[in-house]
Amino acid sequence: MKTASPATPRQDLSAQIAEAIRDAIVEGRMITGERLPSEAELAEQFGVSRSTVREALKRLAAQSLIRTQRGAFGGAFVNRLSYEGAYSQQITTSTLLLSMNAVSFETACEARYTLERACAPLAARRRTDEYLATMRAEIARQSQPDLSDEAFCASDVTLHRAFVDAAGNPVLSYQLAGAVEAMQPLMNMITFTARSRGEIVGLHTALADALEAQDAAAADTALHRLEAYTLTLGRDVMASRSRHGK
């Protein structure tokens, strides 16, 4: 049946088939939850072997466009692409992009805080007690002197995500997830002294206070100062790294 596309043998068959199915999903010809034909049927439809179809399906699964289920009445189903799924993909891509050293600490830092500041007006307007409580709790945790650097960073991420979520826009949260989480590996390289922790906790407190008072300008200021301070910390690490060779 192979329709023999005239001059498109540039890609693998599996890539072409993956693309065809992806288009069907994106264009709404297949709806969420719908079951794809079985691998054997797809193989026949596209005029290829089952292995080729399977490779195509694995490509789609890697983008979490479909999920597969074994057993009777199993098969491949169109995924809903939940926010969580989108988040994790977003984070994976962003982390990759940064970890491949194509991006300087300065650039990543600037992007992250610029985006975060964008949330400030919405967060100040919409913040609920729930998110405020999360931020306060993380600030308390960050004040414990026996906290490891990794745990401090993780808490930092949690706090900032609470701030972003307080803006009450899931698409914004999704976009920011990448920016905030992807910075963590870079932040993890920083050894936090007691003094720098104190400084950061102070700025976090200012941020939480601003949100509580629904003062967007104050939140903006706190984030500006946090960016500046993070930048100096990061620069120190980068400088000492390049001094000690690689």
Added chain:
Amino acid sequence: MKTASPATPRQDLSAQIAEAIRDAIVEGRMITGERLPSEAELAEQFGVSRSTVREALKRLAAQSLIRTQRGAFGGAFVNRLSYEGAYSQQITTSTLLLSMNAVSFETACEARYTLERACAPLAARRRTDEYLATMRAEIARQSQPDLSDEAFCASDVTLHRAFVDAAGNPVLSYQLAGAVEAMQPLMNMITFTARSRGEIVGLHTALADALEAQDAAAADTALHRLEAYTLTLGRDVMASRSRHGK
């Protein structure tokens, strides 16, 4: 050799292998441009068949973590994850998220313009003649009355991406690419009247003027008004859609 992980048979072998290789790449044990062992070698190393390895590799290829080359001295190579690659993945994920109707037009619109406004201060400070010229050119195109709605939307995207790129931060551009491009399918549903086009072109001109004058506040205002206007247009479409069934 199968190390028989104690209690992790939750995933397919191909997914496990993909994850193992992905970790190796992310953690820097494999560097950009490096060649992976051949499929046959990987199959032996992991104690699985070649098909299983291939499925794992397809998963990684779908995330553009690797690229494959046929022939002698071919194989799978660790990809650099260029900005373009990251862009397109970002766009795919964002588009999917929006197109699956899990997101309202209002939410998407708010997120998009909130993020774009975040770029205003940087863009106003750093804008070069190049990006200004691109914006002016797109405004001129949008003023042509015989332009199709699709072309109008595409030009809109180009203009807004020029604005974002003017901020001079590639990470920011990458993050925004998703927000801006993913809106296009939603915008494409809008039929632009001559009046609405005029309104939009006027706001675009105000945005370009603000950038030229390096006036961040004016750019912010223009984007606010653009958001408000886009929202009314979108609401009209949604309303008429729900009236006419479906």
Added chain:
DNA sequence: GCCCTTATGAATGTCAGACAATTAAAGGTC
């Protein structure tokens, strides 16, 4: 009739082996 156990069949997951297609490099010819 009701519940528990046991087939059954359809589907994915995995394997093994084969061949085709591609490609860079080595070797040969002039």
Added chain:
DNA sequence: GACCTTTAATTGTCTGACATTCATAAGGGC
């Protein structure tokens, strides 16, 4: 040295088989 041919390595594809999973149907005990 330039050009052509061979070669070997590697991915791409196909075929057929078996293992595994799992909802449903069938059967048996009470």
